[in-house]
Amino acid sequence: MDEFRIPSEIPEEEWPPPSAFIEEAGACVKEAEDKGIVLRTMGGLAIYLHSQEYKQLWENLERLGKKIFTDIDFVSYGKFRGQLLEFFKNRGFTINQRMLYYYGKKRHIYYGEKIPMVEIFFDKLEMNHTVDFKNRLEADYPTIPPAELLLQKIQMVRMNEKDIKDAIILIRAHELGKEDEEKINQVSIGASLLSDWGFYYTATTNLQKVKNSLSNYNALGEEDIRVVGGRINELLSYLEEEPKSIRWKSRALLGTKRKWYSEVDEWDVINSPN
16 A cells, blocks of 8 residues: 555545454454553444444444444553554554654554554543543453543544444443443543543533433434433532542633643544544
8 A cells, every 4th residue: 555545535435344343453452462462442443342232223323324433443551562563564554654753652553455544542542631541451351441432532622423422322331330340430530530620621511412412313212312311410410529629629710711621633633533
């Protein structure tokens, strides 16, 4: 492949089926584990994998039309950067050198014949807000835990419909709790939001946005709307009632008079984790 093309530049007739993304993601995580590398799937594909009992509802929401998945998003620890360069080369991928120059410490972007693009984030997801994966990747397999899957979606200041649908499915498929196994860990979400007013504001605004959107989708039944809405209310109540840090309270006094989020560059906007 002579030229790097972002997913939006590839015509539908060349697009691989969803099964190709699912198979490659699973194979990568498994092979990495065999080599002692911690690698986890994130983004919409991870939500799909973690919500299989609601696969039909996920499909009925028509998340992305024909291009159900646009790439595979992974996260790993920075100590594995060098090993992953060789790992993905051996799997037939080529790293984008321009992106490696600009982003190499934080993320790697690969492209290939079978899967158009693979992206790996290291240690943190730094976009409008920061999701820290320190000591969290081992809490689930083959994806990041549901709490971080939700944080990834609700950290975006401009949350789009695709991300709203992903959040709906994730919340429908997982109860709230204080542990990670098949639950959205409220404690983990609180660890990110209760010391950072800006992230808290964006996340709670987006949760309310998701709740308000539920009646817009014919694919959702009355029970779906009741359960998702109830779980969002439960999470919002938990976050409101939990004690906040002094830093959080000080920043809250300024509110939105001062910018509360980080800007993302053009590449981040084009290629935010799916």
